[in-house]
Amino acid sequence: MAVYDSDLQAAVDATSVAKDAGETDDLIGYLREQLAAREIETSDEDWLRRTVAAIEANPNYMIEDEPSDYVSPKRQV
Numbered sequence: 001m002a003v004y005d006s007d008l009q010a011a012v013d014a015t016s017v018a019k020d021a022g023e024t025d026d027l028i029g030y031l032r033e034q035l036a037a038r039e040i041e042t043s044d045e046d047w048l049r050r051t052v053a054a055i056e057a058n059p060n061y062m063i064e065d066e067p068s069d070y071v072s073p074k075r076q077v
Helices: 006-021 027-037 045-057
Strands: none
Touching: 006 027, 006 045, 027 045
16 A cells, blocks of 8 residues: 555545535646645646546545655655
């Protein structure tokens, strides 16, 4: 079992909750906002699209990978 940053998973979880609540039609934009709120930036559009597709298929989606350009704010020195 892989372990990923909890802030990254929290952004995905928040996006899933927003989807279920019907708060947004732009899940990629919403996920981007949730990542930014946690000081996570990515330009990996493929990861964003894959993650949103996985959220749409499974509201309890647990991330399987990180964006290719991901650097955890906790790991930065």
